[in-house]
Amino acid sequence: MHALESYTALIEQEIASIQFPHTPSNLYDPLRYFMNLGGKRMRPILTLMGTELFGKNRTESIHAAIAVEVFHNFTLIHDDIMDEAPLRRNMETVHTRWNQNIAILSGDVLFVKAYQLLMLQQGTHLPALLEIFNRTAIEVCEGQQMDMDFEFRNDVSISEYVEMIRLKTSVLLGCALEMGAIIGNASKEDRHLLYEFGQHIGIAFQIQDDILDLYADPEKFGKQVGGDVISNKKTLLNLKAMELANSAQKIQLAELSSEQDAVFKVAQTKELYSQIGAKESCEVEMQAHYNFAMNALDQIQLPEVNKKPLIALADYLMVRIS
Amino acid sequence: MHALESYTALIEQEIASIQFPHTPSNLYDPLRYFMNLGGKRMRPILTLMGTELFGKNRTESIHAAIAVEVFHNFTLIHDDIMDEAPLRRNMETVHTRWNQNIAILSGDVLFVKAYQLLMLQQGTHLPALLEIFNRTAIEVCEGQQMDMDFEFRNDVSISEYVEMIRLKTSVLLGCALEMGAIIGNASKEDRHLLYEFGQHIGIAFQIQDDILDLYADPEKFGKQVGGDVISNKKTLLNLKAMELANSAQKIQLAELSSEQDAVFKVAQTKELYSQIGAKESCEVEMQAHYNFAMNALDQIQLPEVNKKPLIALADYLMVRIS
Numbered sequence: 096m097h098a099l100e101s102y103t104a105l106i107e108q109e110i111a112s113i114q115f116p117h118t119p120s121n122l123y124d125p126l127r128y129f130m131n132l133g134g135k136r137m138r139p140i141l142t143l144m145g146t147e148l149f150g151k152n153r154t155e156s157i158h159a160a161i162a163v164e165v166f167h168n169f170t171l172i173h174d175d176i177m178d179e180a181p182l183r184r185n186m187e188t189v190h191t192r193w194n195q196n197i198a199i200l201s202g203d204v205l206f207v208k209a210y211q212l213l214m215l216q217q218g219t220h221l222p223a224l225l226e227i228f229n230r231t232a233i234e235v236c237e238g239q240q241m242d243m244d245f246e247f248r249n250d251v252s253i254s255e256y257v258e259m260i261r262l263k264t265s266v267l268l269g270c271a272l273e274m275g276a277i278i279g280n281a282s283k284e285d286r287h288l289l290y291e292f293g294q295h296i297g298i299a300f301q302i303q304d305d306i307l308d309l310y311a312d313p314e315k316f317g318k319q320v321g322g323d324v325i326s327n328k329k330t331l332l333n334l335k336a337m338e339l340a341n342s343a344q345k346i347q348l349a350e351l352s353s354e355q356d357a358v359f360k361v362a363q364t365k366e367l368y369s370q371i372g373a374k375e376s377c378e379v380e381m382q383a384h385y386n387f388a389m390n391a392l393d394q395i396q397l398p399e400v401n402k403k404p405l406i407a408l409a410d411y412l413m414v415r416i417s
Numbered sequence: 418m419h420a421l422e423s424y425t426a427l428i429e430q431e432i433a434s435i436q437f438p439h440t441p442s443n444l445y446d447p448l449r450y451f452m453n454l455g456g457k458r459m460r461p462i463l464t465l466m467g468t469e470l471f472g473k474n475r476t477e478s479i480h481a482a483i484a485v486e487v488f489h490n491f492t493l494i495h496d497d498i499m500d501e502a503p504l505r506r507n508m509e510t511v512h513t514r515w516n517q518n519i520a521i522l523s524g525d526v527l528f529v530k531a532y533q534l535l536m537l538q539q540g541t542h543l544p545a546l547l548e549i550f551n552r553t554a555i556e557v558c559e560g561q562q563m564d565m566d567f568e569f570r571n572d573v574s575i576s577e578y579v580e581m582i583r584l585k586t587s588v589l590l591g592c593a594l595e596m597g598a599i600i601g602n603a604s605k606e607d608r609h610l611l612y613e614f615g616q617h618i619g620i621a622f623q624i625q626d627d628i629l630d631l632y633a634d635p636e637k638f639g640k641q642v643g644g645d646v647i648s649n650k651k652t653l654l655n656l657k658a659m660e661l662a663n664s665a666q667k668i669q670l671a672e673l674s675s676e677q678d679a680v681f682k683v684a685q686t687k688e689l690y691s692q693i694g695a696k697e698s699c700e701v702e703m704q705a706h707y708n709f710a711m712n713a714l715d716q717i718q719l720p721e722v723n724k725k726p727l728i729a730l731a732d733y734l735m736v737r738i739s
Contacts, residue, residue, distance in 0.1 A: 119562040177522065204558045208555075222543065225532070226536065233529050241441050
């Protein structure tokens with residue numbers, strides 16, 4: 096998607112210009128390393144687009160955009176500790192390359208750095224920006240805690256699961272967009288509509304991610320197909336299957352969860368999910384959130400041409416599986 | 418010190434009124450628990466006193482004061498993980514009572530809570546408050562990292578050690594006072610002088626803490642006398658002893674560091690430190706910081722009566738050992 100390149104170029108340039116001190120090197124080397132691991136930089140792009148939507152120049156919200164990206168990276172450093180993840184973007188995580196204490200502490204510093212960057216966003220908007228930023232930061236932590244709690248529960252409902260992904264990942268997309276809209280002097284109503292757009296695109300994207308784990312084209316998918324199935328991870332696919340299964344299918348699902356042959360397990364689960372209609376049910380839910388997002392964007396009274404970049408980004412994120 | 422009670426009463430009342438949500442309980446129960454473990458609440462008292470010094474009512478800086486205390490508690494939760502500390506104020510630490518991941522995440526939430534509380538401090542002062550708060554938060558992390566790095570180094574200089582305690586603990590006292598002064602509409606010069614007062618009282622207090630580890634009255638001292646000596650912890654006493662020791666004394670110090678009999682080790686080290694003059698050297702350094710602090714306070718052009726609570730607090734902190 097060629098049009099994104101001018102956004103990412105600006106963002107990468109700003110990230111490269113962040114000056115971390117040299118000492119203590121065990122505190123700052125991990126941050127230099129981690130901030131340069133790359134990624135799609137989707138959140139700061141949303142902030143810049145949120146400002147442009149209301150007719151302002153994207154450079155006006157660049158500090159807020161980088162603050163959101165820096166905050167996101169802070170959460171990744173701490174999440175990687177909690178998830179005991181050895182790799183992030185095919186490179187060692189901070190706690191693996193250095194150690195856990197360094198990952199905790201350098202994460203903490205990166206969080207403060209996000210606030211410092213946000214403070215560069217001068218003007219009367221600062222209190223409104225800080226308010227949504229703080230609220231979102233807390234929600235992201237709540238989502239991560241729910242995710243950790245779910246590991247030890249067998250009674251997670253579909254609505255709880257959707258609430259978890261909303262908090263853990265989707266609210267930050269809404270926040271990124273709304274911060275852009277605040278800087279673009281949008282009305283409260285338009286800010287809210289744009290937030291809803293971001294949040295529901297985020298939920299749709301996460302559901303798509305759950306589906307892709309099992310149904311992606313192995314050649315195009317970056318990771319092992321069926322990884323969630325092999326590790327018995329709770330996903331919407333899995334929860335929908337449990338909900339829709341008849342008694343016999345429930346027994347089959349329970350048996351498959353302890354299956355040791357990974358290839359057999361993935362193939363059989365895929366077959367069973369198809370019989371149950373779990374994939375279709377997830378797609379219905381995904382489409383509902385996508386439609387909700389588009390409807391929110393539609394309600395913002397602005398020329399269609401202003402909305403084109405956001406619609407293109409949403410379509411880029413939703414790869415249209417099936 | 419009776420006069421402190423009215424400050425702590427106000428602070429405890431405000432802390433008790435902080436509303437944490439009920440769910441996820443694994444995120445918020447630790448915070449309710451930890452914020453109620455008590456403590457001297459010295460930092461928020463400093464903020465309130467900083468405001469009163471300039472003739473304003475202490476209630477004007479109450480939100481900033483609580484923000485500083487909440488931030489301090491966040492650092493304690495994360496430090497306890499890094500230090501593998503089982504107890505804090507004779508109660509289980511968060512990572513011991515719950516687990517490490519919960520301690521990381523609930524600490525993160527508490528940090529955001531500090532910003533939310535600071536945001537309640539309405540008015541034109543917010544950018545100045547956020548600026549010193551952010552800078553101090555980063556410095557505290559730098560100090561903790563230096564402390565962790567020192568464990569693996571044998572060439573720590575006295576100036577590096579003093580810089581470590583300045584960052585790890587003393588800058589937050591300066592910050593607490595300066596935030597109070599900002600809300601009290603103090604001039605930039607007076608704000609800076611009050612910051613220096615807090616910072617150097619903090620350094621003097623930490624040096625006193627190092628001395629008390631070995632020279633406190635066991636009946637009055639809350640913890641095991643000689644704990645730092647037994648664990649070979651780097652303290653100013655230890656670094657001064659190494660600096661001032663002659664060749665024979667250096668050998669004795671090295672031998673004592675691997676001594677297994679704790680009672681013998683503590684008694685012999687104390688005797689050796691006295692011969693070397695390490696305690697006196699620490700006291701000279703402590704007194705210099707105390708004098709520097711008092712001199713800074715002296716330069717603030719305000720009636721002596723305004724300064725009395727701060728001088729009384731400083732004297733309360735410095736228990737006048739020897």
